[in-house]
Amino acid sequence: MKCSHCGEREGVVSLTQIIEGDVRTVSLCAKCAAEKGIETGIGVADTPLGGFLAALGESTDPDAPLAEALEARCESCGATLRDFRETGRVGCAECYLAFDAPLRELLRRLHGSTHHTGMRYAAGAAPRQLEPNRTAVELREQLRRAVESEQFELAAELRDRLRDTE
Amino acid sequence: MIDLSLLPDGGMAWLEASGPGSHLVVSTRVRLARNLRRHRFATRSDGTEREAILSEVEAAAATTEGLRRAVRFRLDRLDLLDRQLLHERHLVSRDLAAPESTAKLRPAGGLLVQDQASVMVNEEDHLRIQALRSGFALEATWGLVATLDAELGQRLAFAFHPEFGYLTSCPTNVGTGLRASVLVHLPGLVLTKEINRILQGLTQVGLTFRGLYGEGSEVVGNLFQLSNQTTLGKSESELLDKLGKLVRQVMEYEERARQILLRDATAILEDKVWRAYGLLRYARTLSFEETMNLLSGVRLGVGLGLIPNVGMYALNKLLVFTQPAHLAAAQGRALAEDEVPVRRAAYVRQVLEEEVGRRAPAPPT
Numbered sequence: 001m002k003c004s005h006c007g008e009r010e011g012v013v014s015l016t017q018i019i020e021g022d023v024r025t026v027s028l029c030a031k032c033a034a035e036k037g038i039e040t041g042i043g044v045a046d047t048p049l050g051g052f053l054a055a056l057g058e059s060t061d062p063d064a065p066l067a068e069a070l071e072a073r074c075e076s077c078g079a080t081l082r083d084f085r086e087t088g089r090v091g092c093a094e095c096y097l098a099f100d101a102p103l104r105e106l107l108r109r110l111h112g113s114t115h116h117t118g119m120r121y122a123a124g125a126a127p128r129q130l131e132p133n134r135t136a137v138e139l140r141e142q143l144r145r146a147v148e149s150e151q152f153e154l155a156a157e158l159r160d161r162l163r164d165t166e
Numbered sequence: 167m168i169d170l171s172l173l174p175d176g177g178m179a180w181l182e183a184s185g186p187g188s189h190l191v192v193s194t195r196v197r198l199a200r201n202l203r204r205h206r207f208a209t210r211s212d213g214t215e216r217e218a219i220l221s222e223v224e225a226a227a228a229t230t231e232g233l234r235r236a237v238r239f240r241l242d243r244l245d246l247l248d249r250q251l252l253h254e255r256h257l258v259s260r261d262l263a264a265p266e267s268t269a270k271l272r273p274a275g276g277l278l279v280q281d282q283a284s285v286m287v288n289e290e291d292h293l294r295i296q297a298l299r300s301g302f303a304l305e306a307t308w309g310l311v312a313t314l315d316a317e318l319g320q321r322l323a324f325a326f327h328p329e330f331g332y333l334t335s336c337p338t339n340v341g342t343g344l345r346a347s348v349l350v351h352l353p354g355l356v357l358t359k360e361i362n363r364i365l366q367g368l369t370q371v372g373l374t375f376r377g378l379y380g381e382g383s384e385v386v387g388n389l390f391q392l393s394n395q396t397t398l399g400k401s402e403s404e405l406l407d408k409l410g411k412l413v414r415q416v417m418e419y420e421e422r423a424r425q426i427l428l429r430d431a432t433a434i435l436e437d438k439v440w441r442a443y444g445l446l447r448y449a450r451t452l453s454f455e456e457t458m459n460l461l462s463g464v465r466l467g468v469g470l471g472l473i474p475n476v477g478m479y480a481l482n483k484l485l486v487f488t489q490p491a492h493l494a495a496a497q498g499r500a501l502a503e504d505e506v507p508v509r510r511a512a513y514v515r516q517v518l519e520e521e522v523g524r525r526a527p528a529p530p531t
Contacts, residue, residue, distance in 0.1 A: 004384075026384065077206045089290070089335045091210040093203050093325035096333050106337050107330060113399025116331025118342040123203075123323045127316055140328055162328040 003029035010088075074098040075152065097155050100147040122163065136162055168239070168248045178255065179282055181486065183478035185301015189469040190417050192349040192389065192482060195256075196307045196406075197296035198315050199334045199343035201325040207335040208272070208290055216274035216288050223287045224276065226321035232314040233280050241275035247500065250491030252277065256298060262289045265491075283310045285318075290335050291343075293318065302417075304346060304410050308402070331398060341398025346406055348413045349378070353388040353466045354423030355416075364419060365390075372396055373412055378458075378485070387458030387485075392416065424470060439467030443476075447518050451507040457488050457514065475522045484517060 003011045004026045011027030070082040079091025081099060090096065096103055107114045119127040139162045146155040180193040201207060205219050220240075227233035241249055241262055253263035258277050264270040276287035286294040295318065297310035325333040331341040339345070355361040365375055374395040377385045392413055394405045427435050442463025446452075452460075465481050467473035486492060493509045494501045501509060 077210045079210055083209075087209050089209040090207060090333070090337065092206040093201065093327075093333045096327055096330060103337060107340055107398060110338055111341065111396040111398035115329060116327075116341045116398055117404075118331060118344075118401040121319060121324055121326040121332065124320055127319055136328065143328070159328065163326070 003027060005029070072098070094156075097147060097152060097159065100155075168244065168251070178483075178486070180256070180298040180300045181479065181482040182300045183482050185299060185303045187302035187417060188300060188478055190350055190352075190420055191302040191413075192351065192485070193256075193298055193300055194303045194307045194346070194348050195296060195298045195391075196304070196311045196344065196346045197294050198311055199291040199332065199339045199345075200293040200295060200315070200318070200322075201333060201335065202292045203323045203325040205292060207292070208288065209335065213273045216272075219292050220274045220276045220287050222322065223285065223293060223318075224278070226318055227278055227285065229321060230314070230317040232283055232310075232317055233278050233285065236278040236280040236284075239277040239279075241277060242271050242273055247491055247494060250489075251495055254486055254489040254491050256486075257284060258286060259289060259294070262286050282307075283314050285314070291339070293322075302348060302413065304348070304406050304413075308346065308406055312402075339397050341396075342400075342402050342405065344397055344402050344405055345393055346409050347376070347391045347393035348409070349389055349391050350413065350416060350420070351387075351389055351462065351465055351469075352416070352420050353462050354420045354427060356388050357427060358423045360419065360423060364416060368392065368412060368416070369395075371408075371412065373409065386455055387462040389458075389462070389485075424466070428470060435466075435470075436472055439463050439470075439472050443467060443473055443518075446514050448515070449511045452488075452511040452514060453507055454489065454510070457484070457510060461485065476518065477521060477524075480517055480521050484514060487517075488514060 003009050005028055009029035011029055070085065071080050073080050074091055074095045075098065076094035077092035079095055081102065084090060084095075084099070090103070104114050121127050139158055143155055143158040143162060146152075146158055183192075185191070185194070202219060202222065205211060205215055211219070224238065227236060239252065239258075241252075241258065241264075244252075246265070246268055249258070249263040250265045252258045253260060253265045257279060262272060262275045262277070264272070272288055274288050276285075278285045278287070282299055283295070283297040286296070295311055295314050297307045297314075299307045299310075327333050332343040334340050334343055352361060355364060368375065372395045374393055375385075376391045376393070378387070378389050378391070392409070394409050397405070400408070442460040446457070446460045446464060461481055461484055464473060464476060465478070468476050468478060468481065487496070488510050490501070490506055493506060493513060496513065497509065
């Protein structure tokens with residue numbers, strides 16, 4: 001959604017105006033919103049995606065230098081966290097494993113949860129509505145640990161096994 | 167120019183005003199975002215990969231019940247006017263249709279339409295499976311989409327994460343990939359100035375609202391698209407139930423607001439809806455925005471039984487056919503900028519006149 005004022009930058013603030021009973025919604029980029037002096041009540045940083053993307057550039061962890069973290073690559077598609085910060089779009093399915101920690105945090109902020117409870121997908125079969133079984137729970141835990149310790153090959157294998165069990 | 171009559175109903179059964187609650191609700195839409203596991207997502211894939219994605223989806227679709235007879239379009243091979251037509255008809259998103267400029271066209275953008283279900287290919291996600299129905303019909307619309315999703319999922323390898331669910335290009339769609347939206351007409355709440363409070367309330371409970379053309383579009387003609395904000399953590403049926411309950415509540419508020427207006431401001435209300443009708447019936451130039459606002463007045467009048475000689479179907483059709491590409495298509499040529507408001511007014515007059523002819527005129531009072 002482009003800014004309705006400049007038409008160039010991505011709109012980050014959605015503004016609803018009600019003038020004489022006429023309701024209008026416009027989307028403004030941070031710059032135009034600031035220039036127009038609009039009191040939106042919500043700063044850019046308060047929108048979950050915008051705030052998260054901005055925070056990606058302000059790592060407070062001294063052990064993870066900013067540049068290095070942003071340049072980490074997804075082995076599958078070559079996307080970096082910097083790419084994600086710029087576009088707000090994920091490069092491929094594997095990115096969700098490669099950047100598990102930041103994306104997990106983002107999903108939690110956006111949706112209030114990271115656990116999909118809807119239809120389970122299995123390639124070649126109809127999706128079903130099932131509670132994950134015990135094996136799946138264990139595999140998931142192993143997968144989480146593998147990702148945390150950055151053992152991506154193991155993680156990919158665990159993910160495939162998980163997919164088979166579900 | 168493309169021939170939209172190839173589509174069984176011109177892709178417009180959703181305008182029929184035959185669905186439940188159609189005096190308040192224009193249409194219900196449900197979409198699922200899906201991606202292919204083995205392909206990079208939209209921002210990382212080049213032309214070749216996008217072609218491969220389109221071929222895979224088309225091959226899979228050809229063997230499904232839901233899309234076997236689909237009419238197919240390649241957006242990147244259509245003229246600007248044709249893309250605008252499809253967009254105005256709600257068959258394809260702004261993102262894929264690039265109705266403003268050919269320069270923004272995505273390569274290998276595809277659209278497959280069969281009856282009231284369709285799939286957009288190579289939009290923000292590899293697949294956007296969607297259905298659009300007349301009136302307030304969440305369950306029926308979801309049914310169409312779920313069936314198609316199951317059929318396609320058996321033939322294609324979707325990206326699915328054991329914990330996060332269906333993976334999407336934008337993290338805001340992860341999980342179910344489901345966005346359901348109901349297009350409601352809320353002039354009563356706008357006139358009684360309650361709308362702001364209600365929209366704020368909806369936002370707090372996880373709903374979002376948009377204009378007639380979805381994300382990024384402005385609210386015109388008091389038409390609000392109410393939809394779920396989050397897609398992860400709740401099941402498909404929970405998301406649909408919650409949206410359904412809240413929409414029903416909003417519909418009740420709207421009914422109540424209309425009754426209050428009718429009771430406490432009868433003359434003002436009658437004057438407002440008849441003025442809107444009068445302007446539409448006789449004006450010689452009309453901007454799109456003015457048309458939308460006047461149509462809202464007439465729609466309110468029809469809904470309250472104040473205006474007898476107009477059907478909801480005609481009003482719904484006017485929402486689509488008064489838009490620039492449809493006016494141009496009716497003339498069979500591109501229109502100059504200053505010609506558009508004139509053609510629009512002429513078309514509106516014609517439709518309203520036909521409506522009077524079709525319905526028995528009310529005796530003079």
